[in-house]
Each structure stands twice: as structure tokens, then as C-alpha cells.
Amino acid sequence: MRLVNMIPAMTSATTPSGVASANSYEVNASSNNPRYPWMAFDGNVSTRWNTERGANGISWIQYKFPSPQKIKKYSISSPYETSSPKAWTFEGSVDGTTWIILDTQVNQTGWNTSVREYTVTNDNPFEYYRIKTSLSNGDYYYVVINELQMFGYIYDHKYLIYNEGNYKKYDGTGFINVDYNSIVNDGMDDLSIIPETAWSQLAGNVELCYYTDDLSKTEAQFSIETKPFTLAEEWADKTIKVIEYTDNPIQTESSITLETEPFSLYDELGDSVDVLYYTDDPTKTKAELNVTANYSPLDDIQSDFEVVTWTNDENDEASRSLEIKALPFAQLILTPNDIKTYGNIKSFVASKIDQTIEGTLRFIASFDSGVTWKISRFGKWESVAIDDLDSIKKRGMSLTTINSLPAASIVGINRIGYYIDNNKHRNEDVKLDYLKIISNAPVNDVKFSDLAFYLLNTTATIQLSLQGNKLVGKLDDADTGRVQYRVSLNNKPYYPANGEFTALAPSPLNISFNISERDIVFDQENILKVEFQDFWGLTDFWQTTFIGTYSGIMFKDESGKFYSNSFGEVLKQLDFGDLIAGQSTLEQKVIVKNQLGVKVQNLILEVMKDRLPEGVKIELSRSNFPFTPEEPLLFNMFFDENEEFNFYVRIVTELTAPASPNGQFEIRAKADSV
Incomplete structure (x- = not known):
């Protein structure tokens, strides 16, 4: 947070921004050197603004900001002793018509070449600010101001990237490591300067770090744009572990539901499975496993075979018949000719006859009339060999994949192949019902004229x-x-x-x-x-x-005026006047109000002792009669929203307390959330 001059160096009444004006200015005809109002805001003490002749100390000069600002301090430079302002008000306005006095100065003499600064208590943003003078230092003719500056707070907003154990910033060419403690000096002002190519250089987890000294800032928001992705793409060919933590002592198990493409245990376990059985039942001497499977000893024969029958019944003249039920071999069907369409293919739509039948149905595509074949995995096309059926079975495109291919990725496909393999453990046939190709329709075949188009829309x-x-x-x-x-x-x-x-x-x-x-x-x-x-x-x-109200635990007097604002800035002093060593003051009533917007409890009021002068003690009490000091003062109860409590303050001094002009003390409040 920095206090800086909020007015840019003006080069005219309206450039580079804002508007500078005054009730009058001098036009020096002999030297053709006017003293324009904007010259008091040009950052150059060698130039100046002054009124026209005969001002008699009465004038005003103002600056209009492009947007409302909270001015906390202003400074005046006026090297001319008699023409410098002696009495004035510093004022703010939201419309340039109704003005609020923020500061009043009188008897400001002895200027010469000095620059004088004045602090103002101002929590309201104004678009217009002005100095309104009522008296000069003796010059009847002119009021002169060489330079007028207005100061407001500028808050720091800095960013760093945390990646692989290091804090980083982008320096225009790449990421460099920096010390987190130097984020104010080394942090980036804007994350949007980082190009996409630089982001892609960061591997692993990436954290965005944000720093600001703006006490009113309670949260930060980032908009992150990424390329579309799926968890399947991120977790492909990886082992996934899910860890759950709970502090529920009665929970003994967890349930996790995963949605996957249809599969059978046979697809995952293959043809050979060992089943291990454990029990701590001492009476159990054996285990039984019942397996229902579609199996025949003929499944173990890997080549051609003949069936031979024999009988010793010489009178048997009956014919022999052999009925065998078997599944076909896996098949890969490739379209022999290119797909012909009038326009680009927009999508594919494929479906099985019975969606509940298990088995394998996979698709491959060609962009070069069958010379090479490809499959789409996680948005990228990969090559596949048509003589490697195991690879096609494992990596080929499923029904879901081919039906969801985006139009941009299938431009140029001219042939489709599909692989079918029944589940050998079930007596079921996988059947492809249809494969539809959707493309643009021919244009300029049908023409319409004299049509009316109506847009039906509802308000958000x-x-x-x-x-x-x-x-x-x-x-x-x-x-x-x-x-x-x-x-x-x-x-x-x-x-x-x-x-x-x-x-x-x-x-x-x-x-x-x-x-x-x-x-x-x-x-x-x-x-x-x-x-x-x-x-x-x-x-x-x-x-x-x-x-508009302040927020927090607020202190105010009996008339309702607050002693400080939400930012800790003093609005009014709890003034006890002059005090002689060895004396105690009368108690003063202070009202504490809950303006946090929520209910709290256990309100504690405490005096900051490290800031007290030597020999001075501040005492707090719930009542003024009797006045019973408590240190700290605790209200052990609930404190509802907008509820008020009274407490009393007095000052006690020792006889040996040294003089302490303009002594100040501070009382702080804290409470627990409900």
C-alpha cells in the first residue's frame, strides 16, 4: 500500500485524463504566457496557476477525476510570499455542485519556496476536489499556486506460481525461481502475460499465489481456461488409489461407485484364474467353488480335426449325425471402397442389435483409402496394424467413442472397419445393427423466398x-x-x-x-x-x-459518532483534556456495537499498555457507579448483530508521572464466532 499523487502530469485542461479548472486565471497579454489551471497539476514547480487580477484572496481551483477517488492527503507549493494562500478549505464533491469540507486551514504564512502537506480524514470517494481560498498573504491582486497534488492509497496486487517446490514468475521469456518473501518486489502484476506455451512447460501440480495489502480484499478469483480433457485421458494406463479420511468414529467402511465401459470378469482375468480362500473357522476342512462356464473339451483343440465313429453291431444300418454348436472366429471387416458423400462427414452413429449382449465390437478408420488405419484415443489419432487383431480388440474405438467423435476430427475419413468377437464364455452373438454416416446435404438444390423468421426469446x-x-x-x-x-x-x-x-x-x-x-x-x-x-x-x-455503515466491533459516543472506522483510522478522539500528575479523571461512557453482520460471543476489551506513557493507567469498568476496574474487560455472553453494550473509561496517573503532551491510548476489541 503506497500513498501516491493520484493526478497525472497534466499537459492541458483534459489530458492525459481528468479535468482541471478554476474560477479564473490570468492571461498575460504582454508575454503571451497564460497561467492556466492545469499548470498547477503539471508536475513542474517552475510553472504556476494564478487568478486574474483583483482576486483579493478569493478563488478556487479544482480537479475532476475520471472516477471517484479517496484522497487522504494534499500538498501545496507556492513560492510567492504575499500571493500564496493564507486561509482556505479543501473540499470534495460527487457532482461538482454540492461540496463537503474535508479540511480547513487558517493563518498559513511564511511560504517562500516550501511545499506543505495536509492530511485529511476522508472515507468517501469523490470525483471532484478543490481548494477554495478566502484570504491571501497580503497580495490584493493575485492568488498563486505553483503545484497542487492530491494523494490516495494504491494497493499492491502481486502473483507468483508455485510448482515443483519453487515459487516462480514469468519474465517475458520463461519462468524463473524467486523468493516468496520478495513477492512485493518480484511478483507479477498480471497473470495474463503468461503465454500458453509457457504454461505447458509446468509439470505436476500448479498453485497460484496472490498477495495484496488491501485489507478490504477477502477473496481472490481466477479464471482458468484449459483444453477439454477427461479423467480417462489423465489416468490412462495408471493405477488409481482413492484415499478417504473421516473423523467419524462409527464409520467402519467406505463405498466408491465407478462408472466404466461394460466389461466381464473374463475380459479382465483371462483364461487362467487362481482362487484363494481363507477362513478362521476351525471346523472348516475344505472349500468348494462352483463355476458356471460355456466350455467344451473341443475348445482345447487348436487345429482341424475329424470325428470317427465305430460300432461292433453288424446289424446297425442307421446313419450317423453330429451336431456341434460353436462360435465363429473373431472377424475384422473392412469397407472395400471409399465412402462417398456430398460434403464433409459430420458424425458417425453406430448401434448393436442387443445392447445387453457381451462381446467385443471395435471400430477403426482410414484417411487414405485403406493404406493405413487409425483409432482415436483421448482426442488423438493413433496408428494401428490391421493384422494385429489383439491390438485392435484392446485399443479399437468402442461404440461410445465412435458416436462421440467431434466433426473437426473426422474430416477426411473415407473408410471404416469394425472388429467383432463374441464372448466365448456365453452363447451369445454380437451383432452390429447399423453404422450411419451423417454429412452435409447438397446445397443450392432447393430455394426458398419470401420467408419470415421469428425469434422466440424469454428475458433472463x-x-x-x-x-x-x-x-x-x-x-x-x-x-x-x-x-x-x-x-x-x-x-x-x-x-x-x-x-x-x-x-x-x-x-x-x-x-x-x-x-x-x-x-x-x-x-x-x-x-x-x-x-x-x-x-x-x-x-x-x-x-x-x-x-452505508462500518463493519466490525465499533466504538461510538452517546451521540452515535464513531471513534474509528472499519480500517482502524481515527475519526474522533476520546478526549479527557489536560490532566495533572497524581489525579484521576472522571469516567466517560463508551458504546460498543456489533456491526460484523453475525452473532458473536465472549467480547473482550483490552487496553494496549505498550503505548501508554510512563505512570499512566487506563481503567475499564462495566458501570460508572460503582466504577469497578477489570483487566481485561470481558462480556461473557452472546453479542447479537447490531446489539450494543456500554462500558466506562477513566485515566489514573501516578504522582511521579512525567509530562506527556498529546498523550494517546488505544482500546482493542475481539470476540469469538458462534
């Missing part, structure tokens, strides 16, 4: 709620089309910051982001508006109003 819908300072909800479209939205706060673009709609995204689209308290106008009505539209540009909006 949105459901939102403002929970504290977090906007959550869902944007949906009954047409299942893509949707987009944008958010404005107090009629100014908020998200995206450029005022454009977000990129179109599939519906339903979840919305969840925090509204920074630094952008809220406190103690006034804020307008939050969400505009949304569908793919066709049909637009609607959702709007709500709310009163």
Missing part, C-alpha cells in the same frame, strides 16, 4: 441478495442461453470497472463478490444496481438501496 431472470457487504445470487435464462451482467454502485461502474458487461457465460451463472467498504458512502443511502442480459441483448435490471 436474476435472484440476488445483499448479505452484509457481499452480493450473492444466480443469473438464469429459461432458454438455457448464455448471459452476462454488470454492477454499478451509486450510478458509477463498479464491476467490471470499465462499465462493460461481463463476458457471456452459460446459464445458470452464480454471482458472488464483495463490495469494498472503501467504495461505500457511509451514513448515506447507497444505490446498488445489477444490469443483466441474454445472448440476444434483451436487458433487465435488479436494484436495491442500503445505508
Whole structure:
């Protein structure tokens, strides 16, 4: 977080950004050297702005930012003793018409060449800021300001990549290792500068590290775009282990459900299986295993054979017949001719006659009229030899695969082959019902004229709620089309910051982001508006109003004025006046209020002793009569949202306490969540 001048070096009234103006400026006809208002914002102390002749100390000069800013400090450079401002107000405005005084200065003398800085307490973003002078240091004719700067906080946002045990950043040519502790200096400002080729160099797990010193930032969001992939592609030919952890003491087992392509135990176990049986039953002396299989001793004969019959019955003249039921050998059928279509093939559609029949049905394809053959695995084409039936059986494309091939990947296929093999353990035949080829239809054969086209479209819908300072909800479209939205706060673009709609995204689209308290106008009505539209540009909006309030455990006085804001910045002092050593002050009442937005418990109030002057003690009590000091002060109870408690503060000093002008103390609050 850095405090920097928020006004760029101006080269005209409107460039490079913003607008500089004043109630008047001098046009020096003799030297043709005007003293324009923007010259007070050009970053050059040698130039200046001054009023026209006869100002008598009364003037104003202002700067309009392109978007509202929170100014925390300003500085003035005016080397002319009598023409420099002596009394003025520093003011802010949201519209350039109604002004709020942020700082008042009087009796500012002895300027010469000095640059003077002034800190302001300002938690509201204003688009307009101005210096309004009421008195100069004696010059009746002019008010002169050489340079006027306005300072605001700029927050750091840095990124690093964590990969293979090292923190990395991209330096424009590749990734280099850096020290995590130097993320503020070495971190990247933008991850989008990393090209796709650089991302592909990272192997294994990749973590994105984000740093910011913006205390209002509670979460970070990254949009990651990858090539489509499946778990099958990622886990191909790998052993997968699933580890489950639970702290449930009564859970004794876990259940995992996996969805795979159909298969049988025979496909996985092959023809030879050893079955091991274990029991701790001492009465058990043997085990039985019943196997039902489609088996014949003829299965063991690997070549041609003859069946010979013999009888010794001389009178037997009956004819002999032999009936054998057998499965055909595995078959690979290749289309002999190229597929002829009018246009590019868009997809294949294949189906078995009976989907429940087990067996093997695989497909292969050729792009060169049968010279070579290929199969698609995980989105990539791989070669396969047509004389290696075992490889085709194992690696060939299944029904699911060939039916889901994308159109771009099958351009150029001109032949299809399919492999069929029945399950030898079952008396069932695998049958290919059909293989359809879908392609573009011929064009320019049929012509239509005088047609009317109607687009039926429904407006997208949105459901939102403002929970504290977090906007959550869902944007949906009954047409299942893509949707987009944008958010404005107090009629100014908020998200995206450029005022454009977000990129179109599939519906339903979840919305969840925090509204920074630094952008809220406190103690006034804020307008939050969400505009949304569908793919066709049909637009609607959702709007709500709310009163800006601080969040946290807040301290305030009896009139309701807060002593500090959500960021720990002091708004008002708990002033006890002057105190003589050895005396104690009267107690002062302080109200503590729960503005966290949630219920808490065990509220603790504690004085930061390390910041107290020597011989000074701050005492806290629940009541003022009697005043009973407690250290720390504990409210051992629930603290509902917006609930308030009173406590009392007094200062006790020792007789030997040394003088401590402008002494300050700090009280902190903490509580447990419910």
C-alpha cells in the first residue's frame, strides 16, 4: 500500500485524463504566457496557476477525476510570499455542485519556496476536489499556486506460481525461481502475460499465489481456461488409489461407485484364474467353488480335426449325425471402397442389435483409402496394424467413442472397419445393427423466398441478495442461453470497472463478490444496481438501496459518532483534556456495537499498555457507579448483530508521572464466532 499523487502530469485542461479548472486565471497579454489551471497539476514547480487580477484572496481551483477517488492527503507549493494562500478549505464533491469540507486551514504564512502537506480524514470517494481560498498573504491582486497534488492509497496486487517446490514468475521469456518473501518486489502484476506455451512447460501440480495489502480484499478469483480433457485421458494406463479420511468414529467402511465401459470378469482375468480362500473357522476342512462356464473339451483343440465313429453291431444300418454348436472366429471387416458423400462427414452413429449382449465390437478408420488405419484415443489419432487383431480388440474405438467423435476430427475419413468377437464364455452373438454416416446435404438444390423468421426469446431472470457487504445470487435464462451482467454502485461502474458487461457465460451463472467498504458512502443511502442480459441483448435490471455503515466491533459516543472506522483510522478522539500528575479523571461512557453482520460471543476489551506513557493507567469498568476496574474487560455472553453494550473509561496517573503532551491510548476489541 503506497500513498501516491493520484493526478497525472497534466499537459492541458483534459489530458492525459481528468479535468482541471478554476474560477479564473490570468492571461498575460504582454508575454503571451497564460497561467492556466492545469499548470498547477503539471508536475513542474517552475510553472504556476494564478487568478486574474483583483482576486483579493478569493478563488478556487479544482480537479475532476475520471472516477471517484479517496484522497487522504494534499500538498501545496507556492513560492510567492504575499500571493500564496493564507486561509482556505479543501473540499470534495460527487457532482461538482454540492461540496463537503474535508479540511480547513487558517493563518498559513511564511511560504517562500516550501511545499506543505495536509492530511485529511476522508472515507468517501469523490470525483471532484478543490481548494477554495478566502484570504491571501497580503497580495490584493493575485492568488498563486505553483503545484497542487492530491494523494490516495494504491494497493499492491502481486502473483507468483508455485510448482515443483519453487515459487516462480514469468519474465517475458520463461519462468524463473524467486523468493516468496520478495513477492512485493518480484511478483507479477498480471497473470495474463503468461503465454500458453509457457504454461505447458509446468509439470505436476500448479498453485497460484496472490498477495495484496488491501485489507478490504477477502477473496481472490481466477479464471482458468484449459483444453477439454477427461479423467480417462489423465489416468490412462495408471493405477488409481482413492484415499478417504473421516473423523467419524462409527464409520467402519467406505463405498466408491465407478462408472466404466461394460466389461466381464473374463475380459479382465483371462483364461487362467487362481482362487484363494481363507477362513478362521476351525471346523472348516475344505472349500468348494462352483463355476458356471460355456466350455467344451473341443475348445482345447487348436487345429482341424475329424470325428470317427465305430460300432461292433453288424446289424446297425442307421446313419450317423453330429451336431456341434460353436462360435465363429473373431472377424475384422473392412469397407472395400471409399465412402462417398456430398460434403464433409459430420458424425458417425453406430448401434448393436442387443445392447445387453457381451462381446467385443471395435471400430477403426482410414484417411487414405485403406493404406493405413487409425483409432482415436483421448482426442488423438493413433496408428494401428490391421493384422494385429489383439491390438485392435484392446485399443479399437468402442461404440461410445465412435458416436462421440467431434466433426473437426473426422474430416477426411473415407473408410471404416469394425472388429467383432463374441464372448466365448456365453452363447451369445454380437451383432452390429447399423453404422450411419451423417454429412452435409447438397446445397443450392432447393430455394426458398419470401420467408419470415421469428425469434422466440424469454428475458433472463436474476435472484440476488445483499448479505452484509457481499452480493450473492444466480443469473438464469429459461432458454438455457448464455448471459452476462454488470454492477454499478451509486450510478458509477463498479464491476467490471470499465462499465462493460461481463463476458457471456452459460446459464445458470452464480454471482458472488464483495463490495469494498472503501467504495461505500457511509451514513448515506447507497444505490446498488445489477444490469443483466441474454445472448440476444434483451436487458433487465435488479436494484436495491442500503445505508452505508462500518463493519466490525465499533466504538461510538452517546451521540452515535464513531471513534474509528472499519480500517482502524481515527475519526474522533476520546478526549479527557489536560490532566495533572497524581489525579484521576472522571469516567466517560463508551458504546460498543456489533456491526460484523453475525452473532458473536465472549467480547473482550483490552487496553494496549505498550503505548501508554510512563505512570499512566487506563481503567475499564462495566458501570460508572460503582466504577469497578477489570483487566481485561470481558462480556461473557452472546453479542447479537447490531446489539450494543456500554462500558466506562477513566485515566489514573501516578504522582511521579512525567509530562506527556498529546498523550494517546488505544482500546482493542475481539470476540469469538458462534
